[in-house]
Amino acid sequence: MKRAIFSGSLRPLFHARAIISGEIHDPFVAGNILESLLCADPSAHSQARVLLSSFTRRSAFMYNTVLHAYLCNDLPAYALPLFLEMLRHDSTPNKHTFPLLLKAFAHIRLLTSGSTLHSMILKHGLISDPFIHASLIHFYVSLGFFGAAHCAMDENPSPPVSAWTALLSGYAKSGDLIAARKLFDEMPEKNSVSWSAMISGCVQSQLPCEALSLFQEMLATKMAPSSSVIVSILIAMAELGALQEGKWVHALLERNQMFLSSNLKTSLIHMYIKCGDLWSAKQMFEKLRDESVDLWNAMIGGLGLHGRGREALQMFDEMIGEGIRPDDMTFVGLLSACSHSGMVDEGQKCFKSMRILYSIEPKVEHYSCMVDLLGKAGLVWEAVETIKMMPMEPDERIWGSLFGACRVYGEMGLGEAVGKKLVSMEPNEPGLYVLLANLYALAGRWQDAVGVRKMMKSRGVGLEPGCSLIEVDGVVHEFLVADRAHLWVGDIFDKLSEMARVLRAEGCVA
C-alpha cells in the first residue's frame, strides 16, 4: 500500500464530508476512504472491516484492500470468510483478488479452497496474468503438490519467470536440488530473483560450494547481484570459512555503493566471525552498528564463540544501555558465551534474568545451553536437575551434551543410560553408537563396546568420514578423517605436534 488520497488528520473530515454530500455511495470514494484508514494505521483491520460493512455498494477494490490488511497483520484465516461474503454480495473478484487469496490459503494450507480458486481463475480467463500464475504455482508448491503445480504450468503457454521461480524454489525447499537445478537450466529467462532462489536453495541444502560457483556464473552473465543473493552467498562463505571470498563480497558491496540493510550487515559480521576474523567483525560492527537486535545478537554470539565471554556480557550491557530489547536469540548467544568461557554463575544469572527482567520464556535452546554450561563445568547432577525442570521434552542435543559431560567427568552409570537413550532416539545416527562404544571403552568394558559396534553393523548404520575445511591465503583445503593426502602433510603434522607440545607445556590436558 502506498499513500492514499486522504491522508493524515484530514481523513475523518473527508469521511464526514463524503457522508454529508452523499459521495460515500460512490464506491471509488468509499474505497479510497477505506484505503486511507489502513494507510494511516495498517493494524486497523477490524475497523476497516466495520467500515466495509457500512458501505451499501461494495467494490472488489474494497475487499482486496481489507484482504491485504489481513495478510499484513498475519491473519490469513480471516481471508476465506471475507471472500465468501464478497461472493454473496455484489462484488466479483478481479485479478488483484486472486494473488491475495492464494497467499492466504497457502499460509493456512486450504488445499480445496485453493483449487476452487484455480478453477475460478480458469473460468475468468485470468491464468495468463503473471501475478496470478506465479501465486498459483507458489500455492501448490508450498503445499507439496508438485503434480498440480506442473499442470498449472501447462495451462499457461508461456509462464512468467516468477512462476518458474516459484516452482524451482518449491523443489529447492523440499530438498530436491536436482529438480530445482533442472528447472533453473530449462527456464527461458532468469532474473535476479531466480538466481537468488537457486543460490539460497543450495545454501539451505548445505551445498555452499555449489552456491559459490552459481554466484560466479551469475556475475559472469553481468546480472547485478541483489542484496538477497549477497545475504545467501555470505552465509555460504561463512559455512566454508572462505575469508578472502567474503572480503571480496564486502568490497563489491562498497564498490557498488549498495545499501547495507541490517540483514546485510548481520550476514557480513556473521561471515567474518565464522571465518575467524573477529577483529574485522568487531571493526564492522563499531562502524555500522544500529538498532537491529539481529546485528547485536550476531556480535554477542560471535564473541562467545571465540571464547570471549566477558566481552559478550559487556556487549549485552551496552545493548541494554542503548535501549535495544533483547530477544530469545540474544540469550542463546549469551548463555553459549558463558558456556564456552566456563562462566557458570554469570550463565545462571543470565538464565534467571531472561524471564524476570525481559519476560522471555526460555525455550529448548536455552535449557540446552544451561545443561551444556553446567555439564562442561562438571556440575553433572545440576545439569540433570535442569533437565527435570524443563516444561518441554528435552531434545537430542540436550541428552547429547549431558552425555558428553558424563564421559568427561566419569559419570559412567548415568552416561550409559543417556547414551542408550540417545541411540534409541536416533537409531540411524552413526555418531551416537560411536560415542556409546567410546564410553564403554573408557570404562574398560570392551565386550560392551564391541557389542555396540556389532549392533551398528547389524542395523546397517554406516559411518561417513568426518571432514573439515580451512582457507589459507585464499585457497580452501579439505581434510577427511585420517586423511594423509594433502601435499604438505609432513609440515602439517610437524606443526600439530609442536602445538600439542606448547599446549602441554602450558598445562593443557587433552
Add this chain to the structure above:
DNA sequence: CTAGGGTTAG
C-alpha cells in the same frame, strides 16, 4: 481510476 507475484533473515 486505486492494489496483487516469485527469493531472503546468518
